[in-house]
Amino acid sequence: MALDYEIKSVRLIPWVDDSHLHIELIGYDSPHVVGEEIMIPIPRALQKMAFDEKFHVMVDGEPVEVKPGRCSTCGFEPYLVTPADKPDYNQIEELPQK
Ligand SMILES: [Zn+2]
Secondary structure, three states: OOOEEEEEEEEEEEOOOOOOEEEEEEEEEOOOOOOOEEEEEHHHHHHHHHOOOEEEEEEOOEEEEOEEEOOOOOOOOOEEEOOOOEOOEOOHHHOOEO
């Protein structure tokens, strides 16, 4: 069975020119330790996705798959996006911040 983690939190950092925020870390529940959240950077998430592990966020009660992409503001990549994003609204960036 493929692992599919729900991303529940995010840590944002200001981009170098301070114009907007970028995802630095994403947080998901540890499959091994109940109540413990694991925070990983985007390159680590992409590495896991390359090994068939998946990530999703809940949007209006439905899981939406997280995919590699680019920042909609500046085009920076690697970045994480979802099909439910809108211009200027990245679902992952709106998660509770850690
Ligand atoms: Zn950006």
